[in-house]
Amino acid sequence: MIEINHVNKWYGPTFQVLKDCTTSVAKGEVVVVCGPSGSGKSTLIKCVNALEPIQGGDITLDGVKVNDPKTDLPKLRSRVGMVFQHFELFPHLRIIDNLCLAQEKVLGRKHADAMVKGMKLLERVGLKDHAKKFPAELSGGQQQRVAIARALAMDPIAMLFDEPTSALDPEMISEVLDVMVDLAREGMTMMVVTHEMGFANKVADRVIFMDRGEIVEDAKKADFFGTPRSDRAQKFLSKILQH
Amino acid sequence: MNYNWNWHIFLEPNPMGTGTYLDLLLSGLVVTVKVSVLAWIIALVSGSVIGVLRTLPSRTASWIGFCWVEFFRNMPLLVQLFLWFFVLPELLPRSAGLWLKQLPNAPFWTAAIGVGLFMSARVAVQLQAGITSLPRGQKQASTALGLTTVQTYRYVLLPMAFRIILPPLTSEFLNTIKNSAVAITIGLIELTGQARSMQEFSFQVFEAFTAATVLYLLLNFVVVTAMRFLERYVAIPGYITGK
Numbered sequence: 001m002i003e004i005n006h007v008n009k010w011y012g013p014t015f016q017v018l019k020d021c022t023t024s025v026a027k028g029e030v031v032v033v034c035g036p037s038g039s040g041k042s043t044l045i046k047c048v049n050a051l052e053p054i055q056g057g058d059i060t061l062d063g064v065k066v067n068d069p070k071t072d073l074p075k076l077r078s079r080v081g082m083v084f085q086h087f088e089l090f091p092h093l094r095i096i097d098n099l100c101l102a103q104e105k106v107l108g109r110k111h112a113d114a115m116v117k118g119m120k121l122l123e124r125v126g127l128k129d130h131a132k133k134f135p136a137e138l139s140g141g142q143q144q145r146v147a148i149a150r151a152l153a154m155d156p157i158a159m160l161f162d163e164p165t166s167a168l169d170p171e172m173i174s175e176v177l178d179v180m181v182d183l184a185r186e187g188m189t190m191m192v193v194t195h196e197m198g199f200a201n202k203v204a205d206r207v208i209f210m211d212r213g214e215i216v217e218d219a220k221k222a223d224f225f226g227t228p229r230s231d232r233a234q235k236f237l238s239k240i241l242q243h
Numbered sequence: 244m245n246y247n248w249n250w251h252i253f254l255e256p257n258p259m260g261t262g263t264y265l266d267l268l269l270s271g272l273v274v275t276v277k278v279s280v281l282a283w284i285i286a287l288v289s290g291s292v293i294g295v296l297r298t299l300p301s302r303t304a305s306w307i308g309f310c311w312v313e314f315f316r317n318m319p320l321l322v323q324l325f326l327w328f329f330v331l332p333e334l335l336p337r338s339a340g341l342w343l344k345q346l347p348n349a350p351f352w353t354a355a356i357g358v359g360l361f362m363s364a365r366v367a368v369q370l371q372a373g374i375t376s377l378p379r380g381q382k383q384a385s386t387a388l389g390l391t392t393v394q395t396y397r398y399v400l401l402p403m404a405f406r407i408i409l410p411p412l413t414s415e416f417l418n419t420i421k422n423s424a425v426a427i428t429i430g431l432i433e434l435t436g437q438a439r440s441m442q443e444f445s446f447q448v449f450e451a452f453t454a455a456t457v458l459y460l461l462l463n464f465v466v467v468t469a470m471r472f473l474e475r476y477v478a479i480p481g482y483i484t485g486k
Contacts, residue, residue, distance in 0.1 A: 046383075049387055051383050051386060051387060074386075074389045074390065074391050075389065076389075077386065077387055077388070077389045078388065078389025079389075080387070081387075082384070082387040082388075084380050084383065084384055085380075086378065086380050088378070088380040088381055088383065088384035089384075090381070090384075090385070090398075090399050090403075091403060091479055091482050092402045092403055092406065092479050092482075101388075101390075101398055101399075102385075102388035102389060102390060105390060105394050105398065106388060106389040106390055106394075107389075133480075134479055134480045134481055134482065135481075135482075136479065136480065136481030136482040137480055137481040147384075150388070151388075154388065154389070
């Protein structure tokens, strides 16, 4: 589904954020990307739907080359859902309109159909009663669930999560993770940047560990949590699992 | 000071035969309103386009935006009106210049366009500030949903940016009205112009300009009130100025 081959990326002429990254995500697979801050995990996931350009290597999404100038990027992006650290709901639109906007303007769905789809997804994330509210009237956890519903409304073939719980209060993290666990169990292809090792342990098929722009470890979940091969992954795990 | 105050002058007939002196001033007010509204529309439309250009990643776009803004904001308004009114027709081919000079109502159109373009530089810079004040994730979220750049601006960025810059835009609207008085230098008889002709006909200089001052104040008060209603009308529940 997602193929990342020898990807290199620089910010400016000297700072290399991604160094020869190679990995893949198969259909229905859940891959968790973790690593210390500044290791390039968010950058990597943003390259998958070309929110960030790459300077070397190739990324292929469902057989379509992302970094090909001829690729219809808006169309490609509409097929991949993305959830951001800071939710990024559109503050001037009501919750239901947040869910309808891209359905209508990108997919060309009729307003009534988009509304039905939107309400169904709001019900699924437990926020049907909030459809008429504005984003600023919801809690962080609720906003993030809306953001997930907004991405799902496009019927994506895969979902990208960029630290979806990092900006949330502890008590709201679980309500968002619950939605993500359900999604994973239904067989959604997911690439998740997160520090939530509990989530990784529960639903991930594979875990990728990044450090300073490199993929240091790319292993099956059991291997990663059991006996990580690299020193750096071991140190990271020992720190993060201490508590 | 030997000055004969005469507040009844407003009810005396003016020598133009168009009614009283008050009618004279009111006809000037109508011209001021017309020229200001037209100039404001020009400023808002072209300023918005240029403001958007200044936020695009394209070098050409921001270069055009840069040139436009620096050209129109670095020259006194008076000089700009002289350029459009006296110099431009001489620079054009003879027939085109002649056609321009003979246009009916030339001072009015020149003033509207001249003041409009002068103000457009200010609108552009403010809109640019409004757009760049939005979180970067807004553009990313909208792009990730598959919306094109035009759609992203139309449905996501501009509705928020304009809400944010509404209070300073009110000031710019008021500046447009006040700047329209410069048009008497190219022969437009608007409110200030009519106050001057009243002074010349009646020698009641203080009454004439007191009345003009009051009329400007009233006009600007109407604009301020209307804009405040607009601000309240578009306020988003729970968001910044929202209530």
